[in-house]
Amino acid sequence: MLPPHTGRHVGWLSVTAGDRDDGGPRRQWLPAAWSLALALLVVGPLLAPGYLLLRDAVSTPRSYPTDAALGLGDAAPRAVPQDGLLAALSTVVDGGLVVKAVLVAALWAAGWGAAVLTRRTLCAALGPQLVAATLAIWNPYVAERLLQGHWSLLTGYAALPWTALAAQRIRAHTGTTGRFRRPSRQHPERHYGSSEFSGPNHQTQQADSISGTGRAWAGLAGWFAVAGLTPTGSLLAGIVAVVVVGRRNVLGVVGLWVVAAAPWLVGAGLSGGGAEPSDPAGVVAFAARAEPGLGTLGSLVGLGGIWNGDAVPASRTTGFALVATVVLVLLVASGVRAVAAAGDPGTRRLRRALLVIAAVAVVMPALGATGWGVAVGEWLVTRVPGAGLLRDTQKYVALAVPAYTVCAAAGCRAVAVAVRNRAPAVEAVPLVAAVFVAVPLVTLPDLAWGVGGALRPVHYPAGWQRVAAAIDGPGDVAVLPAGMFRRFPFSGRVAVLDPAPRLLPRDVLQTGELPVRGRVVAGEGGRARDVERLLANGAAPGELAARGVGWVLVEKTTPGPLGASETTLAQLDSRYADADLALYRVPGPIDPHGPSDATHRALAIAAHLVWALCLLGGAVWSTARRARTSPVRR
Incomplete structure (x- = not known):
């Protein structure tokens, strides 16, 4: 983290002390509060009594640990460990409340994570942090996935900025040699948690180094588990971590990812559903789609382009989609140069990695929608086990959002500096930040209040519970x-x-x-x-x-x-x-399940417990002793 600014010139970060966000915990919690407010505004109608039932989204009062919920059904385990978690939690809490809580928490974490990523990689003031938080929540990707019912995918989306920060901490602690790394006293800002190494003697420094490294790995495990509520979310977080963490730590990260992804990997292996080839017709059917006035590439650049034209906000179904995309691109482009060039080597490396990930995440789905891209996709899904996870290529545009949010925040700062140079008397940062915050809200107005009211609760007829109670045999x-x-x-x-x-x-x-x-x-x-x-x-x-x-x-x-x-x-x-x-x-003897099914269930349950341990253990261990090891403000 860069030291507090004292008025000297630091490249594009030439600002006054009042622009920096060193105002203490109160100011640092404002982005979290703003993110929560936006999340509640998005899901508003769904908070009424009832259950989410919209396209692929299904919430119920109670669900059960069936073989399918554990990933052992005939089909590929696409909703694992999501269904297992709901089966466990709905025994004590209404399942509809669980889904609502997870959805609100995902949107909240997405915005807050973008703000924290911006603060730690750009030393950004409060205004740019709010810009990043707003863009992370208020964009076409979130709107379209909500309309499609992919509420659990948004947990993987929310985990991306936190995963990037956790992977960067691991890289900073271990360095490029894979050993514990002591920070430079002349440049403590080049290392996350550098103050952890400021103890009075070498033993204290080494102990803090080990402790900090352990917390970094534990944090990554926890975010892998959060993202891994669905297989696609798990892949999203794994990609970010592998790119950011550095080649010396890749094997460890891949091993940790496999552990956190155990529920669906074990389910696919035991059921065989994930090993079967997928229908090649799905490659064309799920290819990214061009929006009005935009080609496929333009739609993806604007964070839109979902395959289902019905799961699109009304404002993206007209020529206004072109206007909104151009404005979003200008917002992001205003900070690309600063993001790529400014700052200390550690955070600059992270930001450049996010830019590369964003470029690939936009270009590859666009290529996948071309004729030869479809041919490659069809070859993959028919010959490579598990490649069916890649057929909905627009899902992976989520990988571009962390870079988008950081660039928008940097652009806010850059424009504010330009405005102040021309009009020194103007309070530039608050003014420009207000404009940058308003732009996503204005260009996507129908995300508010349940994406135009589409996200609303339903009520099941009472007969469903009576049917569930009547099923009392094999x-x-x-x-x-x-x-x-x-x-x-x-x-x-x-x-x-x-x-x-x-x-x-x-x-x-x-x-x-x-x-x-x-x-x-x-x-x-x-x-x-x-x-x-x-x-x-x-x-x-x-x-x-x-x-x-x-x-x-x-x-x-x-x-x-x-x-x-x-x-x-x-x-x-x-x-x-x-x-x-x-x-x-059905009368008569029912053909029982095979003798191996009990073993398979035990293995699947064990895999879910491992995932739960990553989720809970990562949260507990990564926050342990935080008070003692928090950075010292200078």
């Missing part, structure tokens, strides 16, 4: 109508993911097939497809039982194909029926 659950998406009267106009897998205490068979842009992308659920076919053909109950099906649930109020399933249902035992739902029991 066997998986087949669901009618066929398909994974529903349009319930209580869920609104858009199609939503079937909530049955999270509402019911037994595994619900799902094919994983996704309707995207007028085509169907095949999933990995081969057994579910067989069962759907049997029901559509009116098969005998014994054929269902032979495939492990013990229950059939009919969701009456949603459209979808039923085929000749009435023939099968007439041969089943009715256990519950109302205006919304009907539950049937």
